[in-house]
Amino acid sequence: MLNQFSLKGKVALITGASYGIGMAIAEALHGAGATIVFNDINAELVQKGIAAYKEEGIKAHGYVCDVTNEEQVYEMVARIALEVGTVDILVNNAGIIKRIPAIEMTAKDFRQVIDIDLVGPFIVSKAVAPGMIENGGGKIINICSMMSELGRETVSAYAAAKGGLKMLTKNLACEWAEHNIQVNGIGPGYIATPQTAPLREPGHPFNDFIIAKTPAGRWGTTDDLQGPAVFLASAASDFVNGHILYVDGGILAYIGKQPK
Ligand code: NAP
Ligand code: GCO
DSSP states (O other): OOGGGOTTTEEEEEEEEESHHHHHHHHHHOOOEEEEEEEEEHHHHHHHHHHHHHHTTTOOEEEEOOTTOHHHHHHHHHHHHHHHHOOOOEEOOOOOOOOOOOOOHHHHHHHHIIIIIHHHHHHHHHHHHHHHHHHHHHEEEEEEEEEEGOOOOTHHHHHHHHHHHHHHHHHHHHHHHGEEEEEEEEEOSBBBGGEEEESSSTHHHHHHEEEHHHTTTTTTTGGGGHHHHHHHHHHGGGOSSSEEEETTGGGGGGGOOOOO
16 A cells, blocks of 8 residues: 555656745655756755755756746756656646735736746646556646635735636646646635745734634644645555645634634
């Protein structure tokens, strides 16, 4: 049974994985046997990432690539095929958030979030798909969000992007299933990473709010995402397609605590 979760001989590309959720998922896929490839938007971060992976005993292959730049993405995928091997597993992790009230948010800010969080995964998925098809199949995991299902103040662009990413996941799953490519998503709850650091500052009201909204009563850690990622990257999920696996400590199942 455990062999179903083996990624031995597979090449995994995790975007935006110099740190944070992406790095944690990369470590998990390495632990299951995959060769790790990652990109980040600047050379300094890529070098820092390579060093960080090395400290974990992982020989990761790092590339400088902006996921919104089609030319850079196709060049990166071609280089990976030559230098490492055809991408078998893609984790579309790279993403940003802008917390600005909608009425104050410029169209430029809105477009930037959509570009990175939604168009980027489309571009990278399109770039790796031909290699997966030629290889007889592959796995694509899109990192969605609570905001793929819920809204809240100040994150209109992010919610629109992550809601779109949920539907892009379902659509590509339908288009590419005949090629034995399974496209699924992971929807993390509120996870302690640099992206949410502003919300976790001591005394920040959001910190207590999230604890109250999460039945598990805690912020998630990047470790909480590792098992689900290995599952969706492995043969154990070969008949799972178009599914968003929420790893949220129960947030989406919860109506909320009765006021005392
Ligand atoms: P993070 O700490 O901000 O890391 C995001 C990574 O993406 C960084 O390495 C960043 O590089 C990279 N990136 C940004 N724009 C890029 C671009 N255009 N091309 C390539 N790389 C780019 O975020 P995180 O908390 O680890 O989140 C990772 C993913 O999980 C994101 O998609 C996020 O939306 C999602 N998520 C996070 C949470 C959470 O609670 N943390 C929950 C649900 C979903 P730079 O440092 O150079 O910008
Ligand atoms: C926010 C947070 C969230 C998390 C995550 C939740 O400001 O609400 O940043 O959006 O990043 O996406 O799943």
